[in-house]
């Protein structure tokens with residue numbers, strides 16, 4: 377383990393179904409907003425207080441419970457830094473613990489290790505449901521943050537509000553449960569209702585997926601005003617650049633585009649399930665814009681044969697519990713159909 381995020385590669389021009397991106401591209405309104413920027417807009421430091429306000433209204437949360445970040449990656453980074461610097465009562469100088477149920481998005485472990493925290497990994501259970509009992513057993517007085525991803529990446533499996541509530545209730549004082557809702561747009565699940573009664577829950581969102589702003593880098597954290605006030609002391613003052621702020625405003629205004637894309641994802645997921653059922657392949661019902669499929673021991677061969685046709689999917693067979701699995705982005709239906717046609721031919725040995 378290098379402790380460093382490994383960037384997955386893909387040749388330009390092919391079908392990028394390996395990074396859970398929005399395969400339709402952003403709303404044309406975003407491009408128009410970028411074109412409308414002036415020389416001064418680019419020359420001056422960005423002031424995006426209004427956009428933060430509009431984003432809070434879009435998400436239905438009070439303004440003081442939201443902070444915009446440079447992608448959700450930065451949200452994860454600042455939450456870990458904030459959590460790791462909280463001292464455990466009566467035990468200064470101890471190593472803070474970050475609990476990560478596996479398989480998980482790489483950046484939790486990468487970031488936690490970077491700040492010197494101890495990463496406590498919890499193995500998966502059958503069906504990839506959140507392993508609540510072992511998660512609770514992994515919590516100690518030194519636990520500063522527990523990551524729960526719903527729907528999870530790379531499995532697509534959703535976590536219930538009750539399960540998140542159980543984790544939140546088991547945390548020591550100062551501990552936080554970070555609910556990563558990067559894929560919220562594709563299932564609607566959210567832990568936001570928990571904020572009414574629990575101050576130790578932070579919800580993370582990104583505008584990379586449903587809104588297609590991955591390259592602009594926009595995410596946010598939502599949490600109790602007091603918790604976010606501590607996090608704001610860490611977030612740089614100009615986390616969002618002027619393009620990201622203008623693009624976000626335009627994307628939020630195009631609700632039809634989001635609804636259309638979410639419907640494409642839903643149809644694509646169902647096409648993947650149908651092929652898997654027909655070929656007898658195991659898959660996990662997904663709340664996200666991808667599906668994890670067990671193609672068998674030949675996962676790496678399947679990935680490289682698809683890549684030879686410029687169709688890129690992600691080999692996840694090295695992840696805990698994911699032997700023989702590939703993750704396929706479910707986006708524009710036409711792209712999914714092309715991928716599934718090629719996949720079926722490969723698996724049936726036609727080529």
Ligand SMILES: Cc1ncc(COP(=O)(O)O)c(C=O)c1O
Nearest residue numbers: 447448449481529558582584595
């Ligand atoms: C679970 C999860 N969290 C966070 C992110 C990062 O989001 P962003 O692109 O906004 O940094 C991703 C990106 O794929 C993700 O899968």
